[in-house]
Amino acid sequence: MSLLAVIADDLTGAGDTGIQFANTGFKTRVFLQWTDVEPTNDVEVIVLNTDSRAVNETEAYTRVQKASRRLKELGVTGIYKKIDSTLRGNIGQEIDALLNEFDFDLALISPSFPANGRTVVGGYLLVNGELVSRTALAHDPVFPVRESYIPALLSNQSRYQVGHLPLSLVSQGSEAIASFLREAREKKIKIVVADAISDQDLTSLVVGASLSGVNLFYVGSAGLALPVARSWATSYRQRSKQLMLLVCGSVNPRSREQIDVVAQKAGWKIITINPISYLRDESSWQDSLKRELDSILNSFNLEGLILTTPGTPDEVAKVKEAAIQLGLSLPDLPGKVVLALAQATLLTLELVPVKGFILTGGDTATAVMKAFGSKSLDLFAEVSPGVPIGRFVGGKYNHYPVVTKAGGFGGKEVLWEAVGKLRNL
Missing domain, CATH: 3.40.980.20 (Four-carbon acid sugar kinase, nucleotide binding domain)
Structure with a gap:
């Protein structure tokens, strides 16, 4: 029975993130629609597509809500919420659906993908060193991105309190990250936006999250997915014993x-x-x-x-x-x-x-x-x-x-x- 799942808002995102889990040894299957997911013993990571990036916010929430309920029925406990690395889509609404359906303390989000020029500094998303709202993505015909400051974007989309984990703490390593996440839980902060400018920063975020004891789920692009997959692999193989x-x-x-x-x-x-x-x-x-x-x-x-x-x-x-x-x-x-x-x-x-x-x-x-x-x-x-x-x-x-x-x-x-x-x- 699968205990781990990736929820993506489009099919290509499901693929580019799902492969990170397959590359770490997980038996990974991508489902075209969440309604296609069935119980199976030969799949360890379920990757499903809600196809919700371009729909209205109410429909996006509903799709992720229904997908979450299906995953809960299957016994899934670990969630990775795949989002667009340039912040297109109904990110806050979909995070809310997961927070409302699962018993998570909070969501840890970083769309950083350094290999593809995406970094997060001071809570701002940069694409090749430029604010995302000043790139061509601001004129996207379906979902123009006009806000680079991630906490502000999420505060407009989500009903939950948003916090920011700065690079100054991330650079101190996993113990500092773990301490910050515990404090966020105590303060009832439900969404934490984390800075990251390198793959090492992303790895530190995942190690710190594991050390913290905070029951969280990850939100990110394919960049964050790889260290999450490695962490899950260590834990899952122990639990498979x-x-x-x-x-x-x-x-x-x-x-x-x-x-x-x-x-x-x-x-x-x-x-x-x-x-x-x-x-x-x-x-x-x-x-x-x-x-x-x-x-x-x-x-x-x-x-x-x-x-x-x-x-x-x-x-x-x-x-x-x-x-x-x-x-x-x-x-x-x-x-x-x-x-x-x-x-x-x-x-x-x-x-x-x-x-x-x-x-x-x-x-x-x-x-x-x-x-x-x-x-x-x-x-x-x-x-x-x-x-x-x-x-x-x-x-x-x-x-x-x-x-x-x-x-x-x-x-x-x-x-x-x-x-x-x-x-x-």
Whole structure:
């Protein structure tokens, strides 16, 4: 299933940008119309043409909106919005459509394409060193470009606040860029126009965006597309590697000791979900968890992940106190917590493929199986006495291997032993 997409406003733009992704090893397909896009397992980057450059702004918004909804149905999470390198088209309206349909924090835009004489300095687009509004493009018969200052152009086309990332910061490198993007997110700036006068500047923008942890999409010409494609290739290949997922909802100290052994010996990262945040605002909780998962998956070469809930006595007490403040019944709380853990499991599986599962705690195993739509297990071996290995029967993860373990069962290294069993299946 494709997780990445390029949205272009004309067919030639779809081609010149799509080839940047193909050149980095992605299986890339260009669709003449967004309505032609169908689910497929042999395409990694979907490139679609909304043919919206020369239509009116309302129609352009609608086309990108509909295309976005189709891509969401297909599970696409990474977006590159291809625009004309000379700013022709309904750029602001199409950015708005993407911001409204996806859960992005902001859009990072730079039409710079140094190899073709396009650069951005002080927020102004220059073509071969001249303001774009002073070139022949100002007299384009279909879409004349009369504004060179990109923040002003976008402010006239978009309903969102526009910020500017100056060359003085871009030249400082990726850390400075990352810091600026985090500040922009905090200030609710939804569109950031970035200066860039060289390919190195464009690469720094992408590296900085990756470091920032900001959930953004890119807007640019073929110039920005190449460093984005390289960045996506690194991340996507890591995510294409099948991981193992350990899900622990047990607060038994033995279970906590066992998952610590796996983390130490296998180098797996532990993600402790916040069940109270889930109960307060599921949408915000999902956004926060996605950002954390993205950061971990982009930064580490992992064999597996551990999802768990607060487990120390102090942590459990804080969860109970918060639940009471929310008016929740304490007898109902454990069920709510494992439900949050099951939802976190599903969210993780949207971002990364897996080869097998380890489920610790009876309520946890039940909640995850229900979330998967699996109603039974075929058992075929044991890790140790009372710790079986089986395969899900039915549901989304039919026939996937799974180890189930009661919270207090097994020795200190039983989950580490379970990892070894799954490795060899």
